Amino acid sequence: MHSLALYLRDLRGHLRLEPEVQRDALQELRTHLEDRADELVAAGWPREEATAEAIRLFGDPRAIARQLSEVHATGSWLSVALASLPHLLIGLLFAFHLWLNPFWHIPILMLMGAVGGIALLRGRPVWAYSWLGYALFPVMLGSLLALIGLGQAAWYVLTRGYILTSVGVWIAIVLLAPPALFASCYAVLRLSRRDWLHATLLVTPYPVLAISLLIFSRGSHTEFLAADTSTALVLLFVALAVAAAVRLGRRFLKIAILLLVVPLAPLLIAQSIEGDAKLFLALLLGLPALLLLLSPLLLSFGSRAAAQRTSQRPSR
């Protein structure tokens, strides 16, 4: 492949911009490199050496891509507001104990799907992932049910020495989990391709929703009401963390704020549980929460390695 094309491909691989901005930026950088190479050719350089010199003068593609990404990573206040809004809406559903009422949650989930879908088609702004996260939650629920089922089983084995869940529930989990898990992984993998952080924004509320469902399914009525209030508060924190992650320019700060706040959610919600199981439950769910948030990163490593293997394969 031509050295200029290789250079631009390397640069593109490290750019994390909105598709339209990225296309413009790459075109702009390409014309600069071509202008410099043309000028060197006019001064008597052979074309190949002129291109190599233009690339050398341009600098490290990764550093340029990182700097450009940081410039564009700072979301506008409108993006910040739109990225936080779904967390606040769902937080309100929990605060007023309305999240189990289909009259409320079905229209809201449909609204999230419509807004997220339209945003995805119109340039994939960063705030779209907050809306899509909730819209995709019913699909993800299958995989979460499998995890919760396993968690419950482990809990009863550890505390009582036997499994309480009925055989029918286990069959449902086994039937539901594989397709739901496949669909979830596929969606997250597709979204991680451009930037794994977007997929992390998508799954951010899942640990919070998972623990609320767990308390609802196992806890007493008092615990359930208390957990709803805690969940609403935690979703407020999540909204603030997401707002900061969208607004902050530095990538490591975006990642740090999400990875610090979200695994703390189980600890806060577990306060609604009566008895001594609080800390154990928080630890039991905090670690999977962290792994869930990091899963898009791990998935993107896998897809990049596969893409590299494909591109390195010699053509015949």
Place this chain on the structure above:
Amino acid sequence: MEFERELLKGSTETLLLSLLTHEPMYGYQLLREMERRSRGYFHFKEGTLYPALHRLERENLIEALWMSAPAGQSRRYYTITGQGRRALARRTSVWSSFANAVTMVMQTQGSAS
């Protein structure tokens, strides 16, 4: 060398705003103009120009528009905005005071030794 790089890093955006006060220019043209006006003194990795330009654009100090260059190719031309002109006036004033103060301190040291 490191000192020069730091000085340039802090003033690149002001220099770019200054170059754009007379006419719209595209990235490569800005770079060549900077080299010409500084008689080759300002020399940096060319790719670092674009994060600086994009930052100025995000801050609404400049605007960008794809236009055809005289030779016919399409280029992304940058134009300074009203806000950019005001920011440049402020920065130029700060720079003059700073440069005067540095010169005065240096001269005092030179005459004392």
